[in-house]
Amino acid sequence: MSDEFRFNLIATDGKARRGEITMPRGTVRTPAFMPVGTAGTVKAMYLDQVRDLGSDIILGNVYHLMLRPGAERVARLGGLHEFARWPYPILTDSGGFQIMSLADLRKLDERGVKFKSHVDGSEYELTPERSIEIQNLLDSDIQMQLDECIRLPAERAEIERAMELSLRWAERSAKAFGNQPGKAMFGIVQGGDVIDLRLRSAEALAAMDLKGYSVGGLAVGEPQEVMLKVLEETLPAMPGEKPRYLMGVGTPDDLLQSVARGIDMFDCVMPTRAGRHGLAYTRFGKINLRNARHADDPRPLDETSDCPATRDYSRAYLHHLVRANESLAGMLLTWTNLAYYQSLMAGMRSAIEAGRFADFRSETMEAWARGDI
């Protein structure tokens, strides 16, 4: 395998794109869904299973790994791939999301952000330079700039301040990352729901000639239609020859509608977290296994699925496991959900190649609307 980081577009269908990112640790088929492995583990799954479901890349988090077990320790133990036994590509998020999600535990200024650890209360400083240093210690293949993600709704002035700060941090992150063959650092477009700010962010980042671009600051409290409108207006300003990653999104419907607008990569805790809360995503939509109506139902979630968890266990058994708080409930439902997410991505990839993405989209949405009862 070459030591280059490359993105090739294989096919397009409308605005939907089928591509391939190649890097020394492997190839990522796009549109891609990246299971979230915050602390070096995709919760409730063996990484062999995650791989077998068709995952080409997983995600890790600077914030969590810096607190525990510590980036320097991971580096001494051979890097995150060796530590977690995942020899394929890993993308790491910079800590920018935690600026929003842990707003009560942090102080922000031009230099960076100081977090009070949610584990033991000790203080950690994250600057753009330190975030990249941590991502290098983890030996991450695709690194993210440090950015400031803010919740919506927000005032224009606040959105603009965070977007401009994120642009200055992009410059510092890119400088700290330097030139690393076979690896990439992505810039993150911010700007909330304000189109002219999104365009300014996208254009300024495009001028930095980075290897890929993310859209951050969406799915943070706004309705889906606002998110899709922002994507429609922003994507044309993001370089078409580079991968485009929508961060922290989303439901199966979000993925379908965002690929239709030109997104290539996603990550989200939805399939893993929902699985641990008794929810299953299938071809028929979302099913809550905690519900009493499943108690006597001998049918599997989907008898046509390739995934043993989805195909071989009765809804009655899954319901029992969920109600009894058994760890196997989270394991089987996470497996089901990741299998469904990866089959949805595979379906989108073949539909784009075959030039039938619009049909695939309406057939998939019809099956969700029909349900199976």
Ligand code: PRF
């Ligand atoms: N920035 C970073 N990570 C993120 C986001 C962001 O805006 C989001 C927003 N949906 C998810 N993860 N760095």
